[in-house]
Amino acid sequence: MQPGDDLAALVLAAILRQGLTLQDGDVVVLAQKVVSKAEGRYRSLSEVMPDARALELSAVTEKDPRLVQLILDESNEVLRARPGLLIVEHRLGFVSANAGIDHSNLPGLDEDAYLLLPQDPDASADRLRSALEQASGAQFGDASIGVLIIDSHGRAWREGTLGTTIGLSGLPGLVDLRGTPDLAGRPLRVTQLAAADELAAAASLAMGQAAEGCPAVHVRGFPYALREARLDELLRPRERDEFR
């Protein structure tokens, strides 16, 4: 994957190679990394000049001050810093380790190369969806599809990372089940279901192992109605966050 590559065309070609087509109601899930690579979101540490705050946090976290500067540039706020750990509120609004900046799986690039998250993952999802719908519509007839962009996120109280939504287009983030009758005919009083994040975790499982040879998952049978949505609906407003 090179900057400027046509990711939608590559995804559609991969679907066709498997003898499948994109149908109405399908969802395409993409790993953040492949979207960032197509968008050329590379930075080299050799071009970064850390400021005083980055130097200070570098001393606390034992991370390269230039990497800390990259993280700060992508963040609204530092939430926790200690040796080996830098948790921030990403400028996109979610809580994130190292602002999602990574340098694994960058073959052919030197040790200074790092990859940021897409500039605006909702907009990336919109563009990919539009391209996928157009290309597949020309071949197979009109279809409404969803596009979900995911990354691996940690949790506050539990160990391990989980595939999690960072951008979406054309599928619901949340599904509101309140008022739906239950098996006994009583209206449910449960809170909302994070349907996009359940799909993000499922797709991460399907992508499987670390080598990330499989950066895209073609989903059929998503059980909820497709609709327009933005990442914001999955993010708890700071004033209702009980644990910050």
Added chain:
Amino acid sequence: MQPGDDLAALVLAAILRQGLTLQDGDVVVLAQKVVSKAEGRYRSLSEVMPDARALELSAVTEKDPRLVQLILDESNEVLRARPGLLIVEHRLGFVSANAGIDHSNLPGLDEDAYLLLPQDPDASADRLRSALEQASGAQFGDASIGVLIIDSHGRAWREGTLGTTIGLSGLPGLVDLRGTPDLAGRPLRVTQLAAADELAAAASLAMGQAAEGCPAVHVRGFPYALREARLDELLRPRERDEFR
């Protein structure tokens, strides 16, 4: 589902009805509710006498004081209480709204009926796994399978609930990818992957809508090696929890 019903036999029969068998490496995922029902984990509010602490928290949360007492009886500690919200550390160690106690989907029972989580979900998973392995081994030859028990949990920073592990047997909670070579041949430095929780979310998505007509999911192709594990490995020790 009635207390004492043979859940393993019902699951196996459902698999057979679909023309399938349990094979080596398969995982059976069960919704907490169906396990709790089989274990008869019902309580009636009419038999609960709230103590002073329950009355006090009832005033804060605007919940029935008898329900608050049931929640306290299932909890190690109250983490947050405000109108409509009671977040606790469940006695099983995870953070939970209302200690997982629910009274939706209890047809035939009155408004006072509530259902607790299983007494020991890891042990429930062990028993179900053993019964499934024995019954299927007698019919189709020996197979190692995993059993995962899930419930819907909220998150600290994000909206919506997500299918999440509360007990497991025979499959990994975490998968450690550190040291695995990436696409560039460099060892990965990522933290551990919460494989069981990714499967929990995927299964919750497959279970679909709220009516919970589908309380069990038969999984083939789980991408990680099966092994013995307990819920504990997914729970962050309190001293390393950055947000409590």
